[in-house]
Amino acid sequence: xxxxxxxxxxxxxxxxxxxxxxxxxxxxxxxxxxxxxxxxxxxxxxxxxxxxxxxxxxxxxxxxxxxxxxxxxxxxxxxxxxxxxxxxxxxxxxxxxxxxxxxxxxxxxxxxxxxxxxxxxxxxxxxxxxxxxxxxxxxxxxxxxxxxxxxxxxxxxxxxxxxxxxxxxxxxxxxxxxxxxxxxxxxxxxxxxxxxxxxxxxxxxxxxxxxxxxxxxxxxxxxxxxxxxxxxxxxxxxxxxxxxxxxxxxxxxxxxxxxxxxxxxxxxxxxxxxxxxxxxxxxxxxxxxxxxxxxxxxxxxxxxxxxxxxxxxxxxxxxxxxxxxxxxxxxxxxxxxxxxxxxxxxxxxxxxxxxxxxxxxxxxxxxxxxxxxxxxxxxxxxxx
Amino acid sequence: xxxxxxxxxxxxxxxxxxxxxxxxxxxxxxxxxxxxxxxxxxxxxxxxxxxxxxxxxxxxxxxxxxxxxxxxxxxxxxxxxxxxxxxxxxxxxxxxxxxxxxxxxxxxxxxxxxxxxxxxxxxxxxxxxxxxxxx
Numbered sequence: 001x002x003x004x005x006x007x008x009x010x011x012x013x014x015x016x017x018x019x020x021x022x023x024x025x026x027x028x029x030x031x032x033x034x035x036x037x038x039x040x041x042x043x044x045x046x047x048x049x050x051x052x053x054x055x056x057x058x059x060x061x062x063x064x065x066x067x068x069x070x071x072x073x074x075x076x077x078x079x080x081x082x083x084x085x086x087x088x089x090x091x092x093x094x095x096x097x098x099x100x101x102x103x104x105x106x107x108x109x110x111x112x113x114x115x116x117x118x119x120x121x122x123x124x125x126x127x128x129x130x131x132x133x134x135x136x137x138x139x140x141x142x143x144x145x146x147x148x149x150x151x152x153x154x155x156x157x158x159x160x161x162x163x164x165x166x167x168x169x170x171x172x173x174x175x176x177x178x179x180x181x182x183x184x185x186x187x188x189x190x191x192x193x194x195x196x197x198x199x200x201x202x203x204x205x206x207x208x209x210x211x212x213x214x215x216x217x218x219x220x221x222x223x224x225x226x227x228x229x230x231x232x233x234x235x236x237x238x239x240x241x242x243x244x245x246x247x248x249x250x251x252x253x254x255x256x257x258x259x260x261x262x263x264x265x266x267x268x269x270x271x272x273x274x275x276x277x278x279x280x281x282x283x284x285x286x287x288x289x290x291x292x293x294x295x296x297x298x299x300x301x302x303x304x305x306x307x308x309x310x311x312x313x314x315x316x317x318x319x320x321x322x323x324x325x326x327x328x329x330x331x332x333x334x335x336x337x338x339x340x341x342x343x344x345x346x347x348x349x350x351x352x353x354x355x356x357x358x359x360x361x362x363x364x365x366x367x368x369x370x371x372x373x374x375x376x377x378x379x380x381x382x383x384x
Numbered sequence: 385x386x387x388x389x390x391x392x393x394x395x396x397x398x399x400x401x402x403x404x405x406x407x408x409x410x411x412x413x414x415x416x417x418x419x420x421x422x423x424x425x426x427x428x429x430x431x432x433x434x435x436x437x438x439x440x441x442x443x444x445x446x447x448x449x450x451x452x453x454x455x456x457x458x459x460x461x462x463x464x465x466x467x468x469x470x471x472x473x474x475x476x477x478x479x480x481x482x483x484x485x486x487x488x489x490x491x492x493x494x495x496x497x498x499x500x501x502x503x504x505x506x507x508x509x510x511x512x513x514x515x516x517x518x519x
Binding site for chain 2: 179180181183184185186187188190191194195200203204207208210211
């Protein structure tokens with residue numbers, strides 16, 4: 001048995017250290033490192049009403065503070081401290097905490113330490129000791145602007161890189177999923193001139209129709225894909241009985257025609273809040289796969305959907321008795337344009353869209369599959 | 385057109401298999417045409433087929449982008465076959481060429497001795513004729 005888990009947590013922890021643009025109203029976080037407690041006290045006392053001030057007497061304390069409170073945007077540091085200097089400290093955090101803006105506080109400076117501070121410490125400003133409040137406020141405001149600009153830039157760069165990677169994959173798949181069927185249809189049209197037999201012609205028209213439908217489905221799932229990437233959530237109370245009822249009626253026809261038993265079991269006690277659209281997308285894709293990838297030779301074909309809503313989270317199981325997923329493929333099934341099977345060709349969008357929708361709802365998905373026996377998807381979604 | 389070849393068509397698209405097969409039937413006489421929608425299965429059938437059973441030279445019309453085993457993988461596996469089996473076959477890549485195809489991949493596939501040429505879909509009489517002249 002193989003299993004794979006996709007959860008939204010990596011993305012969340014990733015965004016931890018960067019600024020959330022919606023929360024700009026929060027106080028700017030400032031760290032001040034100085035070996036003299038009086039300086040720290042004075043600094044905090046005069047600035048605490050406007051800024052969130054953290055202080056540290058030693059470099060290890062400062063490092064612990066940076067670790068514990070992500071989102072510190074400006075760091076002030078005294079140059080002359082016992083043991084290591086301010087420059088040493090700034091140099092040390094250059095790689096681990098590249099984003100916060102560094103400002104050197106110093107009473108005494110020679111040319112050499114200025115050069116070191118700029119070249120090694122990568123500092124933004126010098127402020128002379130004893131400091132005037134206006135200088136400090138000016139430095140924080142300017143530093144924070146710089147910090148925000150750099151943070152936003154790195155978020156944008158990551159988004160851009162991701163969009164670019166997907167575009168690359170997209171360009172690659174277009175040839176197969178759009179130009180491919182088009183070339184097939186064009187070939188069929190060319191051939192139509194030569195075909196005399198009406199039955200052969202009808203067979204070809206039937207295959208042409210299948211190709212057109214496949215292309216249409218591809219375009220529709222592309223639409224889903226873009227909606228998921230850009231859309232905002234519309235949170236409402238979710239009635240799972242009603243939602244699953246919709247699917248029950250949609251799939252009952254398919255269930256009869258293909259001889260696949262379809263059972264649902266729903267238990268919902270409390271109120272569950274989420275967005276209908278991504279939930280529909282998740283269930284529709286997984287159910288359609290569960291019906292599509294049945295073992296044609298099997299006698300007891302079934303699809304089972306179980307929904308359990310408890311303690312503000314919903315757990316959904318979608319089980320099928322289908323062909324299963326190859327162990328070496330299971331880690332890749334959620335990737336864009338990945339296809340595991342040649343019997344029934346999909347668009348390569350389906351499970352990727354499912355994953356995106358689950359991440360959007362802060363949920364997790366797990367898959368367990370045994371080849372030739374069946375696959376179970378387990379989805380957990382928190383109430384929002 | 386009278387020719388002494390048989391054809392194997394490997395393409396994951398049902399419509400493309402149908403069109404290529406019908407086209408070959410209409411343009412040639414007395415040839416065997418076998419179609420496969422799965423390259424792995426095609427490979428197996430070719431492997432089982434001993435030379436004595438099938439003395440007619442066979443042209444394999446091969447699509448490139450297929451799920452599971454794609455055209456590139458097929459050629460790589462096919463190249464590992466014994467020489468006396470391979471000498472009976474010529475591969476012609478029949479595919480949709482787009483800018484998304486990596487030129488290095490296309491170039492590489494042509495370096496295999498069993499690969500004869502690349503033809504852009506759909507197949508026409510002119511393209512078939514020039515393929516048959518080359519083979």
